[in-house]
Amino acid sequence: MNINQLAALTPIITLATAIIAVMLTIAIRRSFVLTSSVAACGILISLLALVIAWQKSPVQATLLIQVDAYALFFTTLLLSAGLAVLGFCYDYFKDREGENEEFLLLLLTALLGASVLVASSHFAAFFLGLETLSISLFVLVGYPLKQSRPLEAAIKYLILSGLSSAFLLMGMALIYAQSGALTFSGIEHLIANQLAMNAMILSGVILIVAGLSFKLSLVPFHLWTPDVYQGAPAPVTAFIATVSKGAVFVLLLRFFVSTGSFANTTLLTVFSIIAVLSIMGGNLLALLQTNVKRLLAYSSIAHMGYLLVAFIAAGSIAPTMAVESVTFYLVAYFTTTLGAFGVVSVLSTPQTEADDIAIYRGLFWRRPWLAGTFTLMLLSLAGIPLTAGFIGKFYIFTSGADARLWGLLLAIIAGSGLGLYYYLRIIVVMSMNIEATANEPKASSSAWISIAILSALSLLLVWFGIYPNHLVTIIQSVSNTVR
């Protein structure tokens, strides 16, 4: 390993060091405030280390990891999202009983896994990253040990996620058996040529697609999503919705671009069916929900469907445009989803998780800023202008129309119409009169870190929605480097 490769790996190394530091801190002195500060510093330092890596990129650091602008951009996004989740966690757990310090440790390992995932160019790094992420998540989901819902969610997630990882591993094994290579570049064009595909590669690809679809909670692999979203503590739900799904999508896109698999039209047809099912299924099922976390879970299924449309578009347009669309949409989706679950997390008290829609009644008049933030996030999810979600949707429309995916675009339009209904329903409930408020929860203690993060997210959301130029320029330069 030469000095360049080492420099390129500094963010990951820093993060790993931070994990050890957090572990030692806990061993020396149990203090939630102290541990949180160490963890936050760790993330901040690795964000700084990204600057070093950026100057050296692109670098193929060992066989496993490819540090290029694409990987570094998403590492930045993931680490920032991790920092935001850490802030929410601090306010969420500070008043709770129990030993919550290890929670932060697991958050960092999950981030490490995600950072490896977005940079991997090899099946081994892919699997290691994914498993580091998933295993941390099992524990994070079930962290409030004494409550039944989180435990149920954790068990469900553990079993189904384990199964999907097994699928994934089997798929990799089958492809390896045929090609003898584990690097993405080694299996280039193996999947692309659908006529030359034999049963072994075909089953391998099917297994990998199924495994990844599970992690992305695409219909028909979505069954775990609502339960896990509902059961997990709100900040963890935010983490699953953004970091975990985002990292897997980033990997999926890199895998397809670098192996040239977009040439396989049959596979794209399969993805198109999955996309339509996800858009319609997610939106239709969300209509029936009265639980905000479940509702957001189904809406995230639909959003993954929208994202998949831009992904499929790469089959017929220049991949850079598709990568650009996916990247912008992911940034918008991260900002929005973090904001939405952040509000849920701020409203949650140690006694009750704020997921029943009744808790939101009259929020506009009780806590106007919080309700305003939530409204902004919901409007962004619905793709209304002034918010980043609109520009994201515009990007998807542009790539979809360029690739002539009319059916998929009509599905998005229909899905957006349905989506509007349930997003507006939450806004309606929030704007109802206070007199009708049912069970007013006690005013929670000041959560100023979360409030600060939410304000920053709202500002970003509006900034990207009104003047996306800076972001677009960066994303354009990033997407040009993907190979």
Added chain:
Amino acid sequence: MILPSLITVLCLGGFAAWFSECSNSDAPRWVAIITLVIEAVLIAGQFCQAKRIVILSTGMSPTWFADFYLPWIPRFGIGFHLALDGVSLLLITLTVLLGFMAVSSSWTEIRSRRGFFFFNLLTCLAGTIGVFLAVDLFLFFFFWELMIIPMYFLISIWGHENRTYAAIKFVIFTQVSSLLMLLAIVVLVLISHSHTGAYTFDYFKLLNTNIAPDVAIWLMVGFFIAFTVKLPSVPFHTWLPDAHTQAPTGGSVILAGVMLKTGAYGLLRFVIPLFPEAAHHFAPVAMTLGAVSVLYAAMMAYAQTDLKRLIAYTSVSHMGFILLGVFSWNTFAFQGAIITMLAHGISASALFMIAGALQERLHTREMESMGGLWSALPRLSAFALFFAMASLGLPGLGNFIGEFLVLLGAFKVNVVLTSLAALVMILAPVYSLGLIQKALHGPLQNQSPLSDFNLRELASLGLLVLATVWLGLCPQTVLDVSAPAPKQIMQDFVAMEH
């Protein structure tokens, strides 16, 4: 610089109104009035400058008075491009006039959360003015969507008994249809990109894009649906009676007076010039829809017992005339459509204000429980009679001029449809006089003392009476302002055919 300030003044005024509530709950309405006065001064400035020569961006015909351009998202050739011509100047004037009316009619009606109410009212107006000014398709879509959200809040927070349903229905109808338009915009831009190699959303650069006829018809339909939902025309009109009936008076005034006009404006500004051939082929369908709207909505209006619902259906009926006029392809019909937009904006708003005033006094919109109001509320009743006459197309008032010009223009193109649509001249008096008879004549049902119009209401409605009479007696002054734009459309079309 005046064009962007037209929008920013309203936005800033909206925020000022919101925050002023903290000091005094009466402050927001004064802030709203002051904002609208500033806006009116700016527009008056534009009228004075209308004759001055200005330097325009490339590709713009000299029919435009003013132009403002800033790059916005260069990646896709999107610019913050605003421009003003006669049609948009008239519609902006209408918007601000009705803005005053909306504030006036909300003066005492809105008692709770005034700050947020006037914020939404002003931002809604800002979005509408943006729609009338934008000549970048992306920017246009941006404003098009932006005006929906404040209106949604106006209906869903301050509306009447069934407000949630009405508000959500309104947003979903407009949103889904506008996504079809977004798709059409994107495809249009991609086609232009494939010809020139550069992305642009600029109206003037897209005007002469060479589109294959079979694609053009689809793109045109995408725009057409978005605009006819907003207009609205049968079969996309079902959101309107609900939204208008449930909205607070101020909201109804903006909806009927201004927001419906954005649909008509879109047809005139975008559908016809961008896809002249496709629109020409499509004209019989569109005209049929227009004629059906005119008749069907007039019959529906007669069957209503809810005063606001009745007025809402008359709006659909009048908007049918606009559809008929726009797709008749001649200067008469275009001009008639523009006059109808203005005249209907005034008369429908006035009727909604009267209905709102009645509801404030009687706490009902049902005409069955009115009756005999003439003796109790003579001033209100007189205004109601006047605007009912205006709405049925009494010669000498604005609506007559508009409808007459539309029928004159359309008759040259399609005799059968025009004759059918002209039957509304029988139906309109039936529903208008029915309204007068049920609500104002007969024995007085409500014996409790009622207060007649006060000075504020007299002044607002008096202003609208003057405007209607002006449009009816001196339409030429308005026609002169709007004339260049339809002429330009006709010239372009004739030039294209040769």
